[in-house]
Amino acid sequence: MASTIVSFTLNGREVEVIAKPLVTLQTVLREQLGYTATKSGCKKGGCGSCTVLLNGDPVMSCLLPVADIAGQEVVTLEGITPVDGLHPIQTTFYEKFAIQCGFCTPGMILVAKALLDRNPHPSAEEIADALSGNYCRCTGYTPIVRAVQHAAQQMATD
Amino acid sequence: MSTKEYFLPRSAGEAVQLLAEHGPSLLILAGGTIAMPLINEGVSFPERVMGLRHAGLSGIGQDGGTFTIGACTTISQVLAWDAIPTLQQAAHNVAGWSIRNMATVGGNLFAPPPAGDLAVMLLALDADVKLANSTSERIVPLKDFYTGFMITALEPGELVTEIRVRKPAGETVYTKFGRKKANTPSVVTVAAHLMLDGDTVKDARIALGAVGPHPFRSTKAESALVGSALGEETIARAATLAAEECEPIADAIASEWYRRKMVSVILSRALAQLLN
Numbered sequence: 291m292a293s294t295i296v297s298f299t300l301n302g303r304e305v306e307v308i309a310k311p312l313v314t315l316q317t318v319l320r321e322q323l324g325y326t327a328t329k330s331g332c333k334k335g336g337c338g339s340c341t342v343l344l345n346g347d348p349v350m351s352c353l354l355p356v357a358d359i360a361g362q363e364v365v366t367l368e369g370i371t372p373v374d375g376l377h378p379i380q381t382t383f384y385e386k387f388a389i390q391c392g393f394c395t396p397g398m399i400l401v402a403k404a405l406l407d408r409n410p411h412p413s414a415e416e417i418a419d420a421l422s423g424n425y426c427r428c429t430g431y432t433p434i435v436r437a438v439q440h441a442a443q444q445m446a447t448d
Numbered sequence: 449m450s451t452k453e454y455f456l457p458r459s460a461g462e463a464v465q466l467l468a469e470h471g472p473s474l475l476i477l478a479g480g481t482i483a484m485p486l487i488n489e490g491v492s493f494p495e496r497v498m499g500l501r502h503a504g505l506s507g508i509g510q511d512g513g514t515f516t517i518g519a520c521t522t523i524s525q526v527l528a529w530d531a532i533p534t535l536q537q538a539a540h541n542v543a544g545w546s547i548r549n550m551a552t553v554g555g556n557l558f559a560p561p562p563a564g565d566l567a568v569m570l571l572a573l574d575a576d577v578k579l580a581n582s583t584s585e586r587i588v589p590l591k592d593f594y595t596g597f598m599i600t601a602l603e604p605g606e607l608v609t610e611i612r613v614r615k616p617a618g619e620t621v622y623t624k625f626g627r628k629k630a631n632t633p634s635v636v637t638v639a640a641h642l643m644l645d646g647d648t649v650k651d652a653r654i655a656l657g658a659v660g661p662h663p664f665r666s667t668k669a670e671s672a673l674v675g676s677a678l679g680e681e682t683i684a685r686a687a688t689l690a691a692e693e694c695e696p697i698a699d700a701i702a703s704e705w706y707r708r709k710m711v712s713v714i715l716s717r718a719l720a721q722l723l724n
Contacts, residue, residue, distance in 0.1 A: 311454035312487070312497055334485035341546055347524070348546040353484040355477070357456055358501045401545065422630035423544020 296360050300325070301369025309356045316340045316351035319366060327367035327396040338424030341397035342366050348401045348423075367396040370403060378448065379403055379441040388437035390428030397424045402438045411442055451487075455498045460580060463503045464607050468582040472604050474498050478520050479550040481543075482559055505554070505609055516578075517611040519554025523566065526553060532613070534620040538569035538639065541624040544631040554608045557590075560598050561697050562634040562658035569622050570611060571655035571663055572639035578610035579603075587612065597661035618643035618651065623718045625710055627701060634658040635702045636710045638718045647677040647724070654686070654715070659694035659707050666690040669715065683719045687712035 297306040300323070307318050316333075319325040319342070331339035333352045340352040343365040370377045376384070379399050389395050398421060405412055405420040412420070417438045418431070426434060455474075457463040467474055475494035477483050478501070486492035505520035508529050515531060527539040527548060542548055542556070542565055556566045557577070567590065575590045579602060590611075593601050602608070622639045626632030637657035643650040652673040657663040669690040676682040696707035 310451075312451040314484070314488075333488040335481050335547055335550075336485075338544065338546060344549075347549045349549050350481075350546050352488060353480040353550060355454060355480065355484075355499055357454060358499055404545075419630055420545055423546045 294357060296356050298356075298359050298361060299363040301365055307356065312355050312357075314352055315342065315354045315356045315359060315364065318356045319351060319364075325366050325368055329393055329396060331393065336425075337394075338397040338401070339394055341400050341424065343400055343404055346404065346407065348404050365400070367399060370400070377403070378444045379406070379438070382437040382441040382444060383434070386433050386437035386440055388429060388433040394424055394426040394428075398426065398434055402441065405438070406442055406445060410446060412438070414439065450493045451495060451497055453496045455496070456501070457498065457503045459504050460607070460609050461582075463498060463500060463505075464580055464582045464605070466498055467607055468605050470496055470498075476500065476607070478552040478555040479522065479547075481547055481551040482555060482563075500552075506552075511612070514612050514614050517553050517613065519608045519610055520552045521554075523548040523551050523553070523556070526566070532573070532615060532620075534616075534622045534639070535566075535569050535573065535613070538566050538622050538624070541622075541637075542566055553611050557593065557600070557608060557611075558598075561660065561662065562699065562701060564663055565624055565634055565637045565657055567663045568637045568655045568657035569620075569639040570613060571665055572620060572622075572641045572653045573613050573616055574641070574653060576612040577608055578612060579606045580609045581605040581607070585609070591665050594662035594664065616641055619722050621718045621721050623714055624657075625714045633699075633701045636696075636707055636714050637663075638711075638715050640715075640718055640722070642673070642678070642719075642722055644678060644722070647679070649673045649676055649678050649682070652686075654690060656690065656694055656711060656715075659696040659711050661695065661697075666693050668693045673719075678719070678723060680720075680723075683716050683723075686719065687716040690715050 293308045293310050296309045319328045329339035331337040335350040335353045341348050342351045417435045475497045477499045505518040507518045509516045523539050523542045576587050577593050620641050624637045625635045639655045641653040652670045654666045654669045669686040672686040691712040696704045698704040
């Protein structure tokens with residue numbers, strides 16, 4: 291079977307791609323569309339660096355055939371970043387030293403956003419639970435949890 | 449990537465028809481959390497793949513007194529369903545959030561140890577599995593579904609379409625013991641369902657995971673419990689028998705020796721929660 295045409299919403303905009311059988315959303319985002327905030331880490335669903343939001347829920351784009359999500363809504367880190375600045379979660383990650391090498395950061399921020407969309411005032415334990423599928427080999431996680439808590443406060447007062 | 453065809457059937461009927469046409473070489477993908485890593489790594493390179501995300505097999509319903517969980521219901525959907533709290537607890541212990549949004553209840557039955565934790569709870573709940581081919585359906589008890597390491601009672605052309613479970617009549621308990629608090633592979637997973645009459649155990653189902661070729665019921669531990677008063681001595685006897693009966697796997701998470709020790713420790717602790 292030849293490739294198929296798949297259309298979906300990416301960061302609020304309709305996109306149409308030519309997809310080989312079983313090609314993943316991760317490959318399409320990075321190699322066809324140039325959206326490289328979505329990282330390619332373990333490609334086994336184990337590290338969380340490829341996390342995107344699918345209809346608002348975090349999923350691993352490395353395990354997701356793009357054909358499965360025809361007509362659905364995908365948000366990547368590019369999609370939550372304002373044109374002239376940063377999302378509050380991005381700002382607090384920067385301010386609270388929650389970034390070192392940065393490879394896990396896009397996944398961490400998207401999961402944090404999905405959590406805060408559902409639970410605007412999560413406890414440290416709830417944040418750790420939400421982020422448990424995302425690995426960071428630099429920070430030791432404490433600054434990340436702190437950054438998400440701080441972002442929650444910022445977003446509540448804004 | 450060598451995959452030549454990727455099918456996305458729109459109904460269960462269409463899915464079993466494709467299975468009948470293509471035979472066992474058709475790789476079945478539900479959440480993709482087991483098969484896709486192998487494909488990405490180049491360990492598996494199936495020519496034909498069928499994805500079940502749009503086959504209408506998702507959702508939880510009721511058939512008389514039985515809950516029907518569609519095979520493609522995600523672990524997150526089970527977590528959001530509160531009819532059986534210990535099943536929710538088991539769902540929460542599966543992987544991390546993103547994987548729970550993808551992995552399915554039916555797919556979890558095919559996860560090799562130490563994965564496949566949800567099934568341990570389903571075994572303790574005495575769940576049944578509905579299998580369908582292009583001409584008929586049948587229901588098999590989950591305890592008879594597993595026949596060996598990565599081997600099941602599934603016949604060629606058959607698809608798991610539904611998991612059937614009743615509200616537990618007795619007390620249930622679930623413990624997944626791993627090296628970390630969350631998103632952890634299992635050292636041992638224990639689930640139990642006990643019917644108690646006062647202190648006396650009338651009926652017992654003890655299910656274990658990560659300590660055998662597949663999740664299984666410890667019949668020796670069960671017989672040690674039934675008819676006895678639930679107390680420290682009875683629990684210790686059942687835990688010892690379970691540790692003898694299991695055949696733990698050895699991997700980077702835990703050795704066979706350690707897993708066997710932990711079977712008796714974790715089962716004792718789990719059953720102690722049911723002491724008055």
